[in-house]
Amino acid sequence: MKGGTILKKAVLVLMMVLILAFAFNIVYPLHFRRSVETATLYWGSTGEEVREVQRRLKNWGYYDGAVDGIYGPKTFQAVKNFQAKHGISTTGTVGPQTRAALGLPEKAADAYTPTRGVSSGDNVYLMAQAIYGEARGEPYIGQVAVGAVIMNRINHPSFPNTIAGVIFQPGAFTAVTDGQMFMQPNETALKAARDALNGWDPTGGAIYYYNPAKTTNRWIYSRPVVKVIGKHYFAK
Amino acid sequence: MDRQRAVTFVLLLALVAVAVWGYDQYRQKNDYNVFLQNQYHRMFYELIDHVETIEADLAKAMVADSPQQNLVLYSDVWRQAFSAQEKLNQLPISHLTLSNTSKFLTQVGDYGFSLTRKNADGTPVSADDWSNLAELHNYAGYLAVELQKLRSSIQEKNISLGDLTREGSYIFARASDNLPNREFTRIEQEMVDYPTLIYDGPFSEHIQDIKPKGLVGDNIDYQRAEQVARDFLKGVNIQSIKKISNGNGDIKTYGLEVLAEGGNRIYIDISRKGGHVVWMLNQRDVDSVNISPTRAVELAKKFLEQNGYKNMVSTYSMRYDNVSVINFAYSEKDVVIYTDLIKVKVALDNGEIVGYEAEGYLKAHHRRNLPEPKLTADQAEERISMRLEIGREPRLALIPLENKDEVLCYEFQGTFGGDDFLVYINALTGKEERILKLLRSENGTLTI
Incomplete structure (x- = not known):
């Protein structure tokens, strides 16, 4: 009899777990969608609005990083501090309430509005993700070098013509194939990405790199190596 | 008895739950699989369409005679090749296998672009161009046929993702081997959609594939x-x-x-x-700002002079991570030579030089015989759009073109509707060579 109650309880618990699991499955994506609709700015957001937030936070002394349109760790902390001061719950994201407190302006329509859609922040973050995923254990210069390879590929006829095209080319980078690149890059990776985008190329024009300890591809060994940095061989 | 029944019940329930979960997972996996396959197939079919259109366009270009027709055909080749390359590089096939086909498509596109320009300039098509066109046409035809073979085998076998990868790899590997072994110059197009290169200020893309002249x-x-x-x-x-x-x-x-x-x-x-120092990077983190951007430019200039680089003028700069990256161009007889570039990175806490990059300078710098301008600044100004409100006095600059020629231009700075532009008018012919847009932010001035 006693064993029976335990079993009944076990059944109850099992069923509850199942119900919860299914409910989570339905609720989680919904929550995700909603946050996109209200255009909340969060860690990883990029663009002109982020720049505006950074500009304001910097003017008011909450933020001491670069006004680069990339919502990184520093911006996150600055937003949290701002929220704490203004009695908004410290989420570290810029939702409607924080937005209002920051006083983000409405834009007026005009015949010709000055160009505003051009920014390079998205690319910096994307490249930093690729660098972080591929080479976070490498010396700093090795991280810049990975970014430089991406830049060299863009200009090379055998490869796609955009940063996203090069990074997401099927099979081109292991960290992209196994999803490792979708982590938040650290400050070092962001810095390396900026240096690479600004034209520093420690490799001298390499378009491939590999780790000889891990690579099984024979073809890659036939490419002339132009530089060795850390564990990576850079080749043309 | 009771207990046994309960055990059976729980086990059955668990089984049903696992089955439901498993089926759900299976269904999701299938959905993703089909979704991906559809995407890949779309890429593949569109790729074939583009390659076929390229072949047809190139064939028509062989017989077209009016500039109007040529303009349409060449620019269509350019557009189709670009799209084809985009799609090719999204197929689930190793990029090593695809690289030659990808290169071919880039070359066809570049060639279309350069012919479009030639056409606009009124330059006649040369004998070399005709044989290039014929060769590109033939290979486009070959590629189209190979792709069609792959298509029919996909249709017959109701091919799966794995098969597309395997058979596609085979076809592309063979196609690559048959590529005409010929080097076309890579043309740098100004229609870049990656504003990243703007960091370098104008004209930094010229440095690829050039034998270093400045060493x-x-x-x-x-x-x-x-x-x-x-x-x-x-x-x-x-x-x-x-x-x-x-x-x-x-x-x-x-x-x-x-x-x-x-x-x-x-x-x-x-x-x-x-x-020569080619580049230097100091990985030190800079935590504070104590000096102004203007001071940073002075320090960078002084640093260059100490290292034997006289006559360098600062052109564009930008700030990030508490450092200032300043672009310098060589200047000779008041002409800014935009090909000979050196970048200097100054830490804004103590003014230390934390980065240096002279690849552009070392590759491009050589003794030049600068031509005398045939147009005066006023004559050049007449070539500029009425809509542009001209700012400061124009200056002379030497800029590289897509084909890596260098031309002497007047550089005009102006505004339109709150946007800033640089317009380059050829000082010898009066041709409007290039238009750059300036992006100003508190982090510095960029161009696109």
Whole structure:
């Protein structure tokens, strides 16, 4: 009899777990969608609005990083501090309430509005993700070098013509194939990405790199190596 | 008895739950699989369409005679090739296998672009162009046929993702082997949609595939390179220097790692010919800002002069991570030479030089015979759109073109509707060579 109650309880618990699991499955994506609709700015957001937030936070002394349109760790902390001061719950994201407190302006329509859609922040973050995923254990210069390879590929006829095209080319980078690149890059990776985008190329024009300890591809060994940095061989 | 029944019940329930969960997973996996396959198939089918259109366009171009027709055909080749390349590179096939086909598509596109320009300039199609066109046409035809073979085998076998990868790899590997072994110059198009390169200021894309012209002097040995590094890093308290890796790229270098006081690492590459510093990066984090951007420019200029680079003028700069990156161009007889570029990165806390990049300069700099302008500044100004409100006095500049020729231009700065532009008018012919847009932000001025 006693064993029976335990079993009944076990059944109850099992069923509850199942119900919860299914409910989570339905609720989680919904929550995700909603946050996109209200255009909340969060860690990883990029663009002109982020720049505006950074500009304001910097003017008011909450933020001491670069006004680069990339919502990184520093911006996150600055937003949290701002929220704490203004009695908004410290989420570290810029939702409607924080937005209002920051006083983000409405834009007026005009015949010709000055160009505003051009920014390079998205690319910096994307490249930093690729660098972080591929080479976070490498010396700093090795991280810049990975970014430089991406830049060299863009200009090379055998490869796609955009940063996203090069990074997401099927099979081109292991960290992209196994999803490792979708982590938040650290400050070092962001810095390396900026240096690479600004034209520093420690490799001298390499378009491939590999780790000889891990690579099984024979073809890659036939490419002339132009530089060795850390564990990576850079080749043309 | 009761207990046994309960056990059976729980087990059954668990089984049903697992089955439901498993089915759900299976269904999801299938959905994703089908979704991906559809995407890949769409890419593949569109790729075939593009390649077929390229072949047809090139065939028509062989017989077209009016500039109007040619313009349509060449620009369509350019557009189709670009789209084809986009799609090719999204197929689930190793990029190593695809690289030659991808290169072919880039070349066809570039060729279409350069012919479009020639056409607009009224330059007639040369004998070389005709044979290039014919060759590109033939290969486009070959590629189209190969792709069609792959298509029919996909249709017959109701091919899966794995098969597309396998059979596609085979076809593309064979197609690559049959590629005409011919080098076309890569043309740098100004319709870039990656505003990243703008960091460099205008015209920095010219440096690829150029034999370094600025490397003067004798070959040096490693000892000498170490001395060059010490001289270059004068202000740094150097603990040790070690060789990490020689560079065998376009510029052959000695790669050095310098360990500075406090465990900070500085990387520096020195050319084996002439012992020039090619680039330097100090990985130190800069935490505060104590000096102004103007002061940073002065410091950078002084640094260049100390290292023997006189006549450098600062063109564009940008700020990030508490450093200022300043772009310098060589200037000769009041003409800004936009090909000979050096970048200097200044830490805004103590003014230390934390980065240096002279690849552009070392590759492009040589003694030039600058032509005399045939147009006056006023005559050049007449060529500028009425809509542009001209700002400061124009200055002369030497800029590189897509085909890597260098032309002497008047550089006009102006505004339209709150946007800033640079317009370059050829000082010899009056042709409007290039238009750049300036992006201003508190982080510096960029161009696109």
